């Protein structure tokens with residue numbers, strides 16, 4: 001106890017330390033309050049560890065203390081939003097920012113940040129314009145829909161559509177489609193927020209057209225289909241198709257809505273993936289409102305796209321919620337340029353990062369992994385064995401959950417440390433590397449590693465193991 005008090009008294013005074021760091025703070029233009037916070041945190045951390053009776057090393061010299069302070073101040077000066085290397089092999093990785101934008105979209109983004117734009121200014125009439133008109137025509141051209149609207153994300157698209165079409169009334173949905181998407185987005189919860197009442201029909205595995213029909217009453221406002229995206233019910237199953245539901249909707253004069261989740265404009269079966277309904281197909285089936293994400297399979301910025309019949313979309317546009325859920329100029333700038341790529345099916349496969357990564361064949365991915373091996377293997381082999389392994393990566397974003405993409409990874413087998421320690425340390429690298437642990441090995445899947453990241457990844461590995 002006495003010892004502990006003695007150690008606590010050895011902790012330095014914040015103001016004295018700060019005075020000593022004056023020239024460092026000046027040289028790197030560190031705001032005084034940040035420097036002070038860094039010093040306080042560093043001392044505080046040691047104090048807490050002492051109070052918790054942890055084994056701690058108390059720095060012996062001022063120089064040693066100053067190194068600790070500088071490291072802590074450096075952490076505070078760093079951006080909280082950091083670039084990371086995605087070695088998970090999950091292309092649309094929600095926690096890592098989903099889709100990457102093509103270069104020309106990034107140029108549009110920085111233009112929108114650096115310059116004034118005609119965001120809500122009609123250059124022909126010189127009067128106020130609508131921000132949505134900048135993308136509406138492109139979306140209608142590409143999907144075949146009569147009208148379109150873009151909001152903050154697909155959850156917002158579902159919310160505003162239900163609020164407009166079914167507030168205080170009933171929405172009929174199949175029990176097998178009451179999906180929860182990651183991050184606590186649940187269809188029943190969104191429905192509650194929108195003031196619509198949920199009427200579940202059918203059984204978990206099977207729902208028939210007559211289930212919907214029997215549930216229709218005077219209070220019914222909408223028939224809803226939800227793409228089950230992130231799960232599958234297999235075995236003895238049956239769901240009602242969009243066409244059948246549209247037929248029923250017509251009979252009872254009820255609108256039909258479909259939440260497609262990761263809506264795609266591209267037929268994924270063209271590159272060997274299982275077919276998923278495209279947005280165009282669902283629009284063509286006669287569904288009145290179709291909603292989908294802009295940053296899942298579409299490969300654009302975070303957004304929720306609503307397409308459908310003019311009469312219904314114009315009601316959604318007038319909903320006051322639209323103002324609260326509207327997209328900003330950065331989303332518009334990048335979304336428009338990503339969408340325009342889809343006019344040319346060949347170009348989009350080259351430019352669209354999400355489609356390119358999903359469709360990269362294993363041979364190309366293997367070459368990327370080999371480039372890392374050549375640069376790195378021999379330099380670290382006495383500390384960490386590297387080997388190439390074939391592996392399976394995922395589309396992510398709730399799309400094609402049961403389908404794996406053949407891929408290649410570099411497997412790390414460190415001698416002196418555990419794989420879980422390695423995983424933690426890699427997250428703390430200057431450019432954090434996020435891998436995947438499989439069978440007590442750390443894998444870096446090269447499907448999601450960019451060509452330009454390979455030299456840097458190699459340097460970081462060499463530095464870490466030296």
Ligand SMILES: *Cc1c(COP(=O)(O)O)cnc(C)c1O
Pocket residue numbers: 153154155156158179181185226227228229230259260261262292293294303304397398
């Ligand atoms: C992903 C998803 C959503 C939510 O979309 P966000 O763009 O993440 O808001 C809603 N419904 C379905 C079916 C989805 O797959």
